[in-house]
Amino acid sequence: MDGFSQSQIKSQTADSETSALDLSAENLVAKASNSKSSQTPGWARIARIVILASVSSAMLGAVVWSVIHQKDLFGVRAVPVEWTERMGSSRMATQLTTSVEASIGETLRGIMGEVPWRISLDEISAKLQENPWIREARVRRQFPDRVLVSITPRRPVAVLVERNGFRPLAEDGSLLPLWTGESVPDVPFLRSEVLLKDGARRAEAVEMLRELPEQGVLSVSNIAEIEFTRESGFSLVLISPRLEVLLGSGEIDTKLRRVSHVLNYLSQNSKRAAVIDATSSKKVVVRARQRP
Numbered sequence: 001m002d003g004f005s006q007s008q009i010k011s012q013t014a015d016s017e018t019s020a021l022d023l024s025a026e027n028l029v030a031k032a033s034n035s036k037s038s039q040t041p042g043w044a045r046i047a048r049i050v051i052l053a054s055v056s057s058a059m060l061g062a063v064v065w066s067v068i069h070q071k072d073l074f075g076v077r078a079v080p081v082e083w084t085e086r087m088g089s090s091r092m093a094t095q096l097t098t099s100v101e102a103s104i105g106e107t108l109r110g111i112m113g114e115v116p117w118r119i120s121l122d123e124i125s126a127k128l129q130e131n132p133w134i135r136e137a138r139v140r141r142q143f144p145d146r147v148l149v150s151i152t153p154r155r156p157v158a159v160l161v162e163r164n165g166f167r168p169l170a171e172d173g174s175l176l177p178l179w180t181g182e183s184v185p186d187v188p189f190l191r192s193e194v195l196l197k198d199g200a201r202r203a204e205a206v207e208m209l210r211e212l213p214e215q216g217v218l219s220v221s222n223i224a225e226i227e228f229t230r231e232s233g234f235s236l237v238l239i240s241p242r243l244e245v246l247l248g249s250g251e252i253d254t255k256l257r258r259v260s261h262v263l264n265y266l267s268q269n270s271k272r273a274a275v276i277d278a279t280s281s282k283k284v285v286v287r288a289r290q291r292p
Helices: 006-068 091-111 121-128 193-197 199-211 252-268
Strands: 081-083 134-142 146-153 156-161 166-170 189-191 223-229 233-238 244-248 275-277 285-287
Touching (some): 091 121, 091 146, 091 156, 121 134, 121 146, 156 199, 166 199, 193 199, 199 233, 199 252, 244 252, 252 275
Parallel strands (some): 189 223
Antiparallel strands (some): 134 146, 156 166, 223 233, 275 285
């Protein structure tokens, strides 16, 4: 066969087959290697994305934190104060309102310019309520640069006469610090050692004042004095007409209605009286002269 023996041809054929087998094995190894290498970068990319996202979030959070704590951007610029109810219309109430507002302003001055969410609302509320004329103070934030304050005051309904001056009596029955205003309080005067010491009796006095009408002869503004003794109970001294009303103890609201009818009768008939005695639970006695 053209100079090649049959054995040589078989040998060459075997070599070529071996070579083909070797190439196939190498291909398989290469493919396996390529497969592994193609899978590994995929997980690596995911890991890199997760890391970058975490870093970006942290950086963004730091930036946001820094921005919202900038006083020039979010510092408190206004602290509106609202009153749930006013002190009243008397001169004493007007002076008290001015004094309380000054105290509120002094307390709130320290939070101006501060970032609202750094301010302790409870601390501010407690500080405001240190003023004895403030019964309740509610504080809340208003985005972005305001703190709102709501004040419920203790309103004066009368003053207890002491040796050292006047002790205001609030509508909740509490006694407040001595009156230091320049003018004489234009609310009823309470003259009673018992009321200074007995909280239950003070509560009765406040309840009686609540029962009085807003207008008319028996209105609070027309009462000069209120007296109380354990023996005689309550009595009122009116400004105009100048007379004394004896009420005693118990059924005060019923007695006040009876006295009101008597006063209307006296006014309509141009009659005068010095004393109206309503201590009885059944009748009202009108006297032309003062008690001895």
